Amino acid sequence: MKTSLTFRAYLLSALILGVLLMGWYLATLPQKAAVAVPQADAEYAALMGGSAVKKSGMPTPLEVGHTLQEKLADPFYDHGPNDKGIGIQLGYSLARVLAGFALAALVAIPLGFLVGMSPIMHRALDPYIQLLKPISPLAWMPLALYTIKDSSASAIFVIFICSLWPMLINTAYGVAAVKRDWLNVAKTLEVSPLRKAFLVILPAAAPTILTGMRISMGIAWLVIVAAEMLVGGTGIGYFVWNEWNNLSLTNVIFAVLMIGIVGMMLDMVFGWLSRLVAYND
Amino acid sequence: MQTDFLKVEALSRIYPASRGKTAVPVFENVHFSIAKGEFVCIIGHSGCGKSTILNVLAGLDEPSSGVVIMDGREVSGPSLDRGVVFQGHALMPWLTVMQNIEFAVKSRWPDWSKDKTVQHCQQFIDLVGLTGSEHKKPSELSGGMKQRVGIARAFSIQPKMLLLDEPFGALDALTRGVIQDELLKICAATQQTVFMITHDVDEAILLSDKIILMTNGPRARIAEIVINTLPRNRTRNDIHKDPQYYRIRNHLVDFLVSRSRELAVAQDASYDPRHPPEVRPGEAGDEVPSDMPRIQKQAAIHLV
Numbered sequence: 238m239k240t241s242l243t244f245r246a247y248l249l250s251a252l253i254l255g256v257l258l259m260g261w262y263l264a265t266l267p268q269k270a271a272v273a274v275p276q277a278d279a280e281y282a283a284l285m286g287g288s289a290v291k292k293s294g295m296p297t298p299l300e301v302g303h304t305l306q307e308k309l310a311d312p313f314y315d316h317g318p319n320d321k322g323i324g325i326q327l328g329y330s331l332a333r334v335l336a337g338f339a340l341a342a343l344v345a346i347p348l349g350f351l352v353g354m355s356p357i358m359h360r361a362l363d364p365y366i367q368l369l370k371p372i373s374p375l376a377w378m379p380l381a382l383y384t385i386k387d388s389s390a391s392a393i394f395v396i397f398i399c400s401l402w403p404m405l406i407n408t409a410y411g412v413a414a415v416k417r418d419w420l421n422v423a424k425t426l427e428v429s430p431l432r433k434a435f436l437v438i439l440p441a442a443a444p445t446i447l448t449g450m451r452i453s454m455g456i457a458w459l460v461i462v463a464a465e466m467l468v469g470g471t472g473i474g475y476f477v478w479n480e481w482n483n484l485s486l487t488n489v490i491f492a493v494l495m496i497g498i499v500g501m502m503l504d505m506v507f508g509w510l511s512r513l514v515a516y517n518d
Numbered sequence: 519m520q521t522d523f524l525k526v527e528a529l530s531r532i533y534p535a536s537r538g539k540t541a542v543p544v545f546e547n548v549h550f551s552i553a554k555g556e557f558v559c560i561i562g563h564s565g566c567g568k569s570t571i572l573n574v575l576a577g578l579d580e581p582s583s584g585v586v587i588m589d590g591r592e593v594s595g596p597s598l599d600r601g602v603v604f605q606g607h608a609l610m611p612w613l614t615v616m617q618n619i620e621f622a623v624k625s626r627w628p629d630w631s632k633d634k635t636v637q638h639c640q641q642f643i644d645l646v647g648l649t650g651s652e653h654k655k656p657s658e659l660s661g662g663m664k665q666r667v668g669i670a671r672a673f674s675i676q677p678k679m680l681l682l683d684e685p686f687g688a689l690d691a692l693t694r695g696v697i698q699d700e701l702l703k704i705c706a707a708t709q710q711t712v713f714m715i716t717h718d719v720d721e722a723i724l725l726s727d728k729i730i731l732m733t734n735g736p737r738a739r740i741a742e743i744v745i746n747t748l749p750r751n752r753t754r755n756d757i758h759k760d761p762q763y764y765r766i767r768n769h770l771v772d773f774l775v776s777r778s779r780e781l782a783v784a785q786d787a788s789y790d791p792r793h794p795p796e797v798r799p800g801e802a803g804d805e806v807p808s809d810m811p812r813i814q815k816q817a818a819i820h821l822v
């Protein structure tokens with residue numbers, strides 16, 4: 238019964254994909270001009286090397302499929318600043334996201350421990366967290382560019398800022414919510430503070446901390462595209478912007494697809510990590 | 519009896535009052551002592567401060583006044599000398615049975631080799647009858663098994679004293695009986711000093727050497743100390759055959775049903791908190807009690 242349910246779900250997914258592709262295909266079908274095309278236009282078209290058939294601006298599924306095949310066959314080529322393989326562009330974005338995310342984790346997790354364990358720190362830092370949290374990370378961009386002066390580092394800074402809050406808040410919450418009983422056990426066993434932090438509080442709060450990390454990573458991947466559109470140079474966000482300027486919607490659609498796939502894989506990694514530290518009480 | 523191993527003097531605990539009320543002590547002027555190797559139970563109605571007293575003994579809570587002296591030294595803060603079995607077992611769910619006990623053993627003897635530690639843990643796992651479940655997580659154990667792991671963990675650090683807060687409260691009667699037997703065996707074998715909270719009169723009679731009775735809170739105090747005069751080699755099956763058993767049980771039930779409330783209001787003029795009256799209801803006369811039916815009726819009363 239259960240396998241048949243999964244099977245049917247897969248079938249339905251495939252069906253939906255088919256319908257979407259079909260819809261896309263039909264919507265971008267080349268349209269024969271219904272009325273006689275004015276002579277000048279036809280001449281113009283011939284001049285430009287095109288045919289008299291009017292094409293929709295949207296690429297067809299076949300065109301995108303073709304691009305997909307072509308680009309994925311050689312993802313890592315590098316022909317100068319405006320022509321790099323998709324693998325390289327994604328690599329740049331991933332490297333920035335991971336750098337910003339790692340820095341944020343280095344700050345947020347210890348700080349979260351502090352806030353979660355000490356009521357006074359919680360009270361003292363709460364107003365800052367509440368104030369800074371709702372600021373769009375991109376709003377920091379001009380300040381970052383001005384102070385850091387390096388575009389790539391500024392993008393990393395923006396990722397740092399946007400990854401910080403969910404991790405900080407979740408860590409603090411997870412640490413504060415560690416069961417009294419477990420702390421009491423550690424106390425009666427005269428466990429040193431460091432051992433207590435690593436062997437009791439960390440594993441107890443790990444699921445909550447990982448939820449925060451997963452949210453942070455999701456946001457970071459959302460933000461990097463926008464950040465790279467602003468700072469330019471390299472990365473998947475820049476690629477999208479560049480292809481838009483080239484009016485190559487095929488490449489834009491291809492890039493959008495890749496962004497989705499990488500984002501999904503990042504989330505899967507964190508999903509897997511979450512299962513690793515999960516416990517049922 | 520030997521000199522007192524643990525001495526509690528003039529203990530009281532006041533929680534800050536909620537708005538517009540004056541703070542009333544939960545309990546005050548509590549004095550008692552426990553000899554080495556003695557098993558002491560404390561009984562009283564919910565809210566009279568039993569857990570608070572236990573937490574103070576454990577060093578997890580501080581009294582508002584008074585001192586606890588153990589082995590000649592004042593208790594200030596938790597210590598490996600006092601093993602605690604918590605009411606809610608308090609096992610770490612991300613660790614296996616073995617790892618939970620290892621955590622305690624490594625805290626006690628950090629220099630031990632891995633082999634020695636594991637061997638020591640195994641010994642206590644076997645002791646509570648959990649051989650074969652070493653590598654299970656707490657979520658894979660029944661309530662009784664979890665409680666046994668908690669007991670094994672407390673015993674494994676070989677503390678000078680054990681503190682148990684209603685350790686069997688959440689267990690069904692059958693499992694409770696089995697673990698009570700085990701506890702009785704272990705304590706007899708190790709000469710363990712134990713302080714235990716219970717709501718179960720039968721449990722107290724089965725396990726303890728003396729039973730501290732608390733009046734109802736607030737301002738709870740020790741009403742009296744019941745000396746359990748039943749011979750120490752008790753078993754759950756034979757205990758009912760001793761006429762002392764019913765006398766003691768009757769006394770305790772009577773206390774819980776009515777006297778704990780009456781005494782909370784009016785205390786005897788001769789009452790001295792430093793030396794609460796010690797009673798031996800088990801020894802009350804050798805004649806067969808004439809009011810046997812009443813005793814049996816009371817024995818059937820179920821307590822919280």
Ligand SMILES: Nc1ncnc2c1ncn2[C@@H]1O[C@H](COP(=O)(O)OP(=O)(O)OP(=O)(O)O)[C@@H](O)[C@H]1O
Nearest residue numbers: 533534544562563564565566567568569570571735
């Ligand atoms: N943190 C606290 N703040 C205020 N009052 C408290 C606090 N903890 C306990 N109390 C009060 O202290 C009294 C004694 O609590 P305690 O937990 O020691 O009772 P107990 O005798 O163990 O009861 P039970 O048998 O239900 O476990 C209760 O009346 C409770 O209201």
Ligand SMILES: [Mg+2]
Nearest residue numbers: 568569570683
């Ligand atoms: Mg209690």
